[in-house]
Structure formats: C-alpha cells, structure tokens
Amino acid sequence: MRSNPRTRVTPELLHGPFRASMLIGQSAERTGTSERRLRHCERVGLLTSRRQGNGYRDYDDAAEQRVGQTRALLAAGLPTRVIRQVLPCALADGALRPCPGMRDTLRVELARLDQRVLELTQARQTLQQAIAVAENGGSSDSARDAGRAQSGVHHDR
Numbered sequence: 001m002r003s004n005p006r007t008r009v010t011p012e013l014l015h016g017p018f019r020a021s022m023l024i025g026q027s028a029e030r031t032g033t034s035e036r037r038l039r040h041c042e043r044v045g046l047l048t049s050r051r052q053g054n055g056y057r058d059y060d061d062a063a064e065q066r067v068g069q070t071r072a073l074l075a076a077g078l079p080t081r082v083i084r085q086v087l088p089c090a091l092a093d094g095a096l097r098p099c100p101g102m103r104d105t106l107r108v109e110l111a112r113l114d115q116r117v118l119e120l121t122q123a124r125q126t127l128q129q130a131i132a133v134a135e136n137g138g139s140s141d142s143a144r145d146a147g148r149a150q151s152g153v154h155h156d157r
Contacts, residue, residue, distance in 0.1 A: 021058050021059070021060065022058070022059045022060075022061075022063070022064075023056055023057065023058065023059075024038055024039075024049075024056070024057045024059070026059075027057075027059040027063055027064065027067070030064050031063075031064050031067040031068065031071075033067060033071065038057075038059075038067070041067065041070060042057075044080045044084070045080075045084050046066070046070050046080060046083060046084055046087065047059075047063060047066055047067065047070070048063075049063065065090075066087065066090070069087060069090055069096060070083055070087070073086065073096075076113075077109070077112070077113050077116070078109055079109075082105055082106070082109055085099060085102060085105065086098060086099065086102060086106075089102075
C-alpha cells in the first residue's frame with residue numbers, strides 16, 4: 001500500500017520549514033556555555049526554544065548564533081535589557097545592527113563603559129603604586145614616580 005504524498009505528515013507540516021534541532025545539552029556543548037546559562041537566557045527573553053512532547057527544550061541552529069551574539073554583548077558590558085532590544089535587528093550573517101531608536105541607548109551604555117574604563121585605570125595606577133612601594137622598601141615618593149612613569153604621566157616638581 002503506497003502512502004499518498006498529499007496526506008503524509010512531514011516536519012514542515014508540524015513545525016514549519018525544516019530546522020535542525022538540538023536538546024539543551026547539545027546546544028550548551030556547541031555554544032560553549034552552560035545549560036544553566038541557556039535557561040537564564042530564555043528566562044530573560046534573549047533566547048527561545050520549542051518544547052518537545054516530553055517537555056525537553058528544543059533549540060534550532062539559529063540559537064547557536066544568538067547565544068554567541070548574546071555572549072559578545074554581555075562581554076562588552078551591555079545589560080540584558082539592552083541586549084534584548086538589540087538582538088531582534090541582528091542580521092542572518094551574525095552582524096549586529098542597532099534597531100531604529102537604539103542609538104541614544106547605546107550612547108548611554110558607551111558613556112557608562114567609558115566611566116568604567118576611567119575607574120579601572122585609576123585602580124590600576126593605585127595597584128602599580130602599591131607594588132612599587134613594596135618593591136622599593138616603602139618609599140612612597142619613588143612609588144609615585146614609578147606609577148607615573150608606567151602610566152605615561154610626568155610631572156615636574
């Protein structure tokens with residue numbers, strides 16, 4: 001008995017166009033992130049999955065790219081609320097383009113990062129001075145001069 005191709009149930013009929021499918025463990029392995037992180041990304045709206053009949057998460061290939069983009073933006077210091085606004089405008093090739101209206105938000109985040117860089121630079125100079133004091137037997141003048149020399153700041157006395 002031959003099946004009628006018009007009545008055959010295919011993955012496309014059930015789930016739309018064919019897509020590769022990965023369970024959470026497979027997705028975690030492919031993206032180099034933890035299952036816990038993937039669940040968190042779903043919870044905060046950065047990632048979506050379908051649920052299988054048994055309740056298991058089912059990720060498509062696009063999830064791998066989305067996780068990579070999310071990780072890069074998190075590493076850049078963007079909060080998840082901003083990432084959630086930027087990701088919908090991601091291009092198929094993986095490039096990120098800010099959505100219309102995001103420029104001001106991204107500028108605020110850039111200013112926040114610039115402030116953080118300034119704070120870290122100051123903390124670095126403090127550590128350099130402390131190391132120089134320890135290496136020079138406790139002379140704070142020589143430590144201050146060493147810190148200035150390493151940071152490129154020179155002052156005449």
